[in-house]
Amino acid sequence: KSALGPVIREYIVSEAMAALGVPTTRALAAVATGENVIRPEGPLRGGVFTRVAASHIRVGTFEYFGARNDIDALRLLADHAIARHYSEAAEAPYPYVALLESVADAQADLIAQWMSLGFIHGVMNTDNTAISGETIDYGPCAFMDVFHSQRVFSSIDSGARYAWGNQPDIGLWNLTRFAETLLPLLSEDPGEATQIAQAALSGYSGRFGSQYIACFRVKFGLPPEAPVELINECLDLLETQGVDFTLFFRHLTRVAGGEDSKTLAAMFHSSEAFQKWFATWRSEADPAKHLADMRAANPILIPRNHRVEEAIQSAYGGDFAPFHRLVDALAAPYADQVEYTDLEVPPRPEEIVHKTFCGT
16 A cells, blocks of 8 residues: 555656666556555555566565575575576576675676665665666665765665665675575585675675776776776765765766866865865866766766655646656656756755655
8 A cells, every 4th residue: 555655756766767777677657546545644645556677586585485494495486586587697507606696796786876876775675675686666765966975865764774875785784685595505514505605795895896986987087097086085075065966977077078167166165175176087087088988877867856756746636747747857867958957956955855755
């Protein structure tokens, strides 16, 4: 029994993610049910979201059979996951080890993409970790406006477990739960099975780190030899000065394309700190060589929270025009679209969305 609002959010954000090039489940339909559901704020219009995925197998699916100690079902499920998603693992000397490694690589790559776009999933539990490596369940998710590494939006995440900067570690936690379910398939000796699983997961952190840096090198237009510190220094600067994440990279890309840097500099209240970083970036970046890549990595439009909320509130009132307009605009997030320039603008103080909510 979902309220219509979270249904609208899932539709908008999942389709935006697909257009942004992130592996994701897709939206087939958002349907108003015609009945009300009860929430603390009162009765709300009900809705049903229909989601399409390569499969709906989650870490939680494996946990279900693991909790029942149903080894035969675990083996059937693992074989099905290999056949459906990682067929090359079937040819490996140890297929279940290869499955674990493949899922770990897919999650590392996915989370790196999320973070490069300022995306916060909001509820990264094991049942929202798809074996396929697709983003699944856009409940209390959000894209950051002002950058902060510990930014949280989910109303149920009181301890910042799923903050932007914590997502890689939570990814590994989820993968560890997945590995635990596979132990009986890895070896009949529990101690040996644990060692095999630990070895299989040992490459996750390195894989994530390399993908994360690669994503941000492209966003900054930096060659492989440029120092990583340049990326970290800029993110620290964005955080301390409260700079909009998406707009910063939008304007940096424009500067790389030959535009004046005044608009970019005006985003920082401390000009001296920015100019120091900017001079270093100028000396390290190669805009002429990397401009096309920057344009393909730095979206002009994201589903900003206040615009999603506007679509939700209008839908509750029976007006779906803002929803359709937002979906249409987000279908081309990297393109200049004059008719949608208002959707690029960050929220005014009274429009800022501080919390997002699960559907159920």
